[in-house]
Amino acid sequence: MVNFNAPISWKHSPGFDDLELLDDLQGNILKGHGRKHVRLLFLQFAGQNQGRALVRRLAPFVTSAFEQLQDADTLKRTKREGPPFVSLMLSPWGYQALGRALPPSNSFAAGMKGQAAALGDNPNTWDPPYVANNVDAVLLIAVGNDTADAGFVTSLEASYRLLIGGDASVVAAERGRVLERGAVSVEPFGYADGLSQPLMLQEDVDAFGSRPASNWNPAFPISNALVRCPTGGPAAHGSFFVFRKLEQDVDRFDKSTTMAAALLATSREEIGARIVGRALDGTPRTTSVTPRGYDRPSNDFSYAADAGVRCPVNAHVRLANPRALNGLAQGVARPQNFVRRGMPYAEPDTPPGPGGYQGPAAKQKAGLLFMAYNSDLAVQFEAVQAALAPDLLNQFVTVRGGEYFFAPSISGLHNV
Numbered sequence: 001m002v003n004f005n006a007p008i009s010w011k012h013s014p015g016f017d018d019l020e021l022l023d024d025l026q027g028n029i030l031k032g033h034g035r036k037h038v039r040l041l042f043l044q045f046a047g048q049n050q051g052r053a054l055v056r057r058l059a060p061f062v063t064s065a066f067e068q069l070q071d072a073d074t075l076k077r078t079k080r081e082g083p084p085f086v087s088l089m090l091s092p093w094g095y096q097a098l099g100r101a102l103p104p105s106n107s108f109a110a111g112m113k114g115q116a117a118a119l120g121d122n123p124n125t126w127d128p129p130y131v132a133n134n135v136d137a138v139l140l141i142a143v144g145n146d147t148a149d150a151g152f153v154t155s156l157e158a159s160y161r162l163l164i165g166g167d168a169s170v171v172a173a174e175r176g177r178v179l180e181r182g183a184v185s186v187e188p189f190g191y192a193d194g195l196s197q198p199l200m201l202q203e204d205v206d207a208f209g210s211r212p213a214s215n216w217n218p219a220f221p222i223s224n225a226l227v228r229c230p231t232g233g234p235a236a237h238g239s240f241f242v243f244r245k246l247e248q249d250v251d252r253f254d255k256s257t258t259m260a261a262a263l264l265a266t267s268r269e270e271i272g273a274r275i276v277g278r279a280l281d282g283t284p285r286t287t288s289v290t291p292r293g294y295d296r297p298s299n300d301f302s303y304a305a306d307a308g309v310r311c312p313v314n315a316h317v318r319l320a321n322p323r324a325l326n327g328l329a330q331g332v333a334r335p336q337n338f339v340r341r342g343m344p345y346a347e348p349d350t351p352p353g354p355g356g357y358q359g360p361a362a363k364q365k366a367g368l369l370f371m372a373y374n375s376d377l378a379v380q381f382e383a384v385q386a387a388l389a390p391d392l393l394n395q396f397v398t399v400r401g402g403e404y405f406f407a408p409s410i411s412g413l414h415n416v
């Protein structure tokens with residue numbers, strides 16, 4: 001029996017049921033795929049039969065959680081990258097178009113635009129393809145352990161477009177690429193990102209545990225992300241996938257923080273750290289007001305001893321995860337936390353310079369392709385999004401579109 005109330009192990013004596021689950025589950029949910037380039041193709045099925053045929057045709061290319069973990073392990077040992085990482089997810093409109101029962105969730109059934117009021121969204125700012133509720137599915141293709149692999153992902157995208165053929169039209173396409181400062185991934189404002197994640201693999205928890213946690217238990221039960229997959233067998237699981245295209249006005253963020261710094265006679269870095277709640281290098285503001293360097297920023301902290309003097313109560317990370325109660329709890333006691341798998345983007349998609357994105361002189365727009373997996377959209381993503389209403393970052397971010405999807409089990413894809 002799989003224990004859904006604990007992290008899952010894949011290497012150290014997993015049970016047969018655990019391996020069966022990982023083999024049928026899509027990758028990127030329990031652990032990020034870790035690739036440096038991503039393409040998202042948003043599809044509208046040509047009809048029910050074409051949609052079903054297409055999903056079944058793509059299913060064999062989809063990377064399972066188990067394959068992803070093996071590929072990452074091989075890469076670590078041999079420095080050889082495995083096959084591309086591929087994922088296929090269906091929107092509520094996709095399930096309807098295929099004539100299949102939706103995974104139960106009122107938020108999912110409404111779609112992201114249907115939840116605009118709850119999310120504080122104004123779809124007038126959205127790119128047209130996302131407004132029309134005509135995105136049935138998204139195909140995620142990711143490659144590259146090297147930032148130079150952009151050419152490869154482009155040719156791969158072309159191959160997948162051929163494979164899709166006339167069974168669906170590609171109504172939108174997004175390109176993401178990792179932004180790095182040294183060994184750390186950063187988002188377009190320049191802050192280290194992806195530091196605080198619920199860990200659902202026992203091997204990841206053990207790695208974190210080499211530095212004993214005293215304020216924050218990073219271990220989460222797999223039920224944090226997984227729910228039953230309606231089209232798969234009895235053991236099949238999937239996850240709700242949130243996609244949001246968040247455009248960031250980097251120029252305005254830089255100017256505003258510089259101006260505020262001058263007014264308050266402090267540094268721009270200090271202002272930014274107070275807005276985000278972590279310094280550029282990821283140092284949690286609540287543990288140290290002096291940045292501690294890029295070497296493994298801590299995630300073992302709480303705000304118990306900080307009424308807002310070090311880390312303001314409306315700092316982004318504090319609003320998103322107040323760590324107020326149950327920081328060290330096991331099990332399902334912290335239901336609002338969820339995994340984020342976002343990736344920066346820039347349009348046009350030219351390689352970032354040493355200082356990050358190219359800036360307004362290059363007329364380049366930049367932002368985050370925000371991606372996340374949830375077992376309960378209302379309790380997780382939507383609740384955190386609502387908690388982020390007072391976030392000062394919001395004034396520098398414009399939502400350009402988004403949709404809710406479900407990542408079915410691989411057997412569930414074969415069965416549509």
Ligand code: HEM
Nearest residue numbers: 187191192193194195196246278317320321368384385397
């Ligand atoms: C463009 C918009 C955004 C930017 C620039 C941004 C940036 C960041 C940064 C720099 C961190 C710190 C790194 C880390 O703790 O992993 C962070 C953490 C986080 N963000 Fe965002 N974020 C954005 C949007 C969002 C949205 C829309 C949500 C959810 C609705 C969200 C939820 C979180 C969560 C849950 C954390 C981790 C907090 C923790 O556990 O301590 N972020 N974000």
